[in-house]
Structures are given as C-alpha cells and as structure tokens.
Amino acid sequence: MEILDILIIGAGPIGLNCAIEAQKNNLNYLIIEKGTIVNSLYHYPLYMRFFSTAEKLEIDNVPFISTAPKPGRQDALEYYQGIARQKDLNIHLYEKVLKVSKENGIFQIETTKANYLAKNVVVATGFYDIPNLMNIPGENLPKVKHYYTEPYPYARQKIVVVGSSNSAVDAALETYRKGAEVTMIIRHSEISKSVKYWVKPDIENRIAEGSIKAHFNAEIIEIKENSVVFKDENQHTHEIENDFVLAMTGYLPDFDFLRNSGIELNGDYLNPQYNFETMETNIPDLYLAGVVCGGKDTHLWFIENSRIHANIIINSILSKNS
Structure with a gap:
C-alpha cells in the first residue's frame, strides 16, 4: 500500500491551504473530507456574511473578489471550491475518517471507504459538526x-x-x-x-x-x-x-475523535495539546490546524488568523526530512 507523506483530515479553508503548501513542496498528500469542499461553510445560514473582509479570507495569495464589503456564504463557496478546482487538489469527498492510529512510525487511517498509510497526519476538522x-x-x-x-x-x-x-x-x-x-x-x-x-x-x-x-x-x-x-x-x-x-448554543470539535487519536486534552476548555511553533501534537507527526486548535474556545481561531498554520506545519515536516 502507498505511504502518503501527508494525510489531511478536512477540506475546509485551512485544510485546503495545507494541501496547497504540500503540493508546492512536492509532498504526496491526500485530503479526506466527510462532506463537500468547505463543508462547514456550505451548512452556514444562506445569507450569512463574514466578519472579515475578503482579503483576510484569501489563501495562497489568490485574490478573493467580492462586490460586497463583507463577503457572504456563496462568495466563500465559489472562492474556495474554485481554488480546489484550479489547483486540482487531491481530495476524497463524502468519506469520513473513523480512526487514526500509529504503528512503527506510520499512521494507519481508517475511513468509511478505505484504509490509508501516511507519515504525517493533519487534523483540520473545525468545530461545526457537533451542537453544544x-x-x-x-x-x-x-x-x-x-x-x-x-x-x-x-x-x-x-x-x-x-x-x-x-x-x-x-x-x-x-x-x-x-x-x-x-x-x-x-x-x-x-x-x-x-x-x-x-x-x-x-x-x-x-x-x-x-x-x-x-x-x-x-x-x-x-x-x-x-x-x-x-x-x-x-x-x-x-x-x-x-x-x-x-x-444557537454553539458547536464543538469532535473531542472523542481527538482523544481516540491519542491527542491530550487539557483544562475545562479541553484545549488540545500542541506545540505553538510547529502545530505538532503530543503524538509525533500528528498536527492540528485551524479552529480545532482552540478546544471549546471556538472563537480563538478562525480563517483569518489560522491561515498561517499551513506554512508552519509544512515547514515542520520539511525540517524533519532535511
């Protein structure tokens, strides 16, 4: 079975950004997404408008063109799904990751459709799936x-x-x-x-x-x-x-999935343990990206301030390979 350099869980904006950085650096990657591309944004209210302006939602320096001062849900869907098409990103949709385990330095990833092997795993699953x-x-x-x-x-x-x-x-x-x-x-x-x-x-x-x-x-x-x-x-x-x-009581990350993957959760807010300088968790080569990093504090990270996670993670992986 092929061993991927990176398997990315979640095709939200930050997961896509991780894939783009992996692609730029000739790393063999795959995104697994349980729904459609930017699935959480798809399930947002139809007329929702972002707090951030368009340029602060951009990834890979691709211009986000919006006629409104604050882009809305449909603008974001067009933008992020358009990037996935333009970059021809390697994504498996409507496939849910069930289990991540590690044996002899290699991750084994079980999904609803297949099994995969990877040297590194990035969890970029957001928080919109489980109501509080x-x-x-x-x-x-x-x-x-x-x-x-x-x-x-x-x-x-x-x-x-x-x-x-x-x-x-x-x-x-x-x-x-x-x-x-x-x-x-x-x-x-x-x-x-x-x-x-x-x-x-x-x-x-x-x-x-x-x-x-x-x-x-x-x-x-x-x-x-x-x-x-x-x-x-x-x-x-x-x-x-x-x-x-x-x-409208808010939403939570899938804490059971994080625990079952071996990630330690700390304090009342169940903050996942990770190195702020590399985004690597307590499990070597297992990384977090985006909103999921905040635990119950889902206002801590958002698209605008977590776009940098992709560069941090890929640089960490590359540094281990050098």
Missing part, C-alpha cells in the same frame, strides 16, 4: 433546531431563539423580519460583545422597542410540544407558547 447541547427535557423534539439556514419556514410562528452570539442574533432578526414572533432566551446579561458591529445596534434597538422580546440572565429548563419553560433572572419559572426553538 443544552441537555434539557424536550431538546430532542423535531421542533428544536441547532442549525439555522433561512427565515422563511418560521413566518408567522412563535420562535424562541437561544443565545446571543452572531448566529442567534442573525436568526432572531431574520425571522422577526419575515413575520415571526421572536423571543430570545439569553444566559448572560447582555448581547454578546462579539456580535458583528453593524448588526449589534439593530438587535439592541429591536429589543428596546419591544419588537423582539428578550429575557436576560435566563435559562430554558424544558421544551414541550407547544411551549417552552424557562427561569428568569429571579429564578421565577415561566411557560410561553412556542412553535420552534432555534438553539
């Missing part, structure tokens, strides 16, 4: 959605939006403007400071005028077929009519 659950009764009801795509299904419905981050604020504003009756349940005392600066005044004004109801320092304790039960800041219990719950 509330772990309350009724969370498994069909009306509870952990992913939001567009507002139209929620027109003239009673909606509860859980959270106060960008995804929650976007969902609340968009559904409200399509005729939904929106109530936000927020564990903190205010809208998150990380909300996009051009959106934050909009949500705060809609709350102030009463167009969108908001309960701060509150927490849902049960979801029922036709209602939601929550506690307010005074620990008083309330039950309100409800048709849908949009639980």
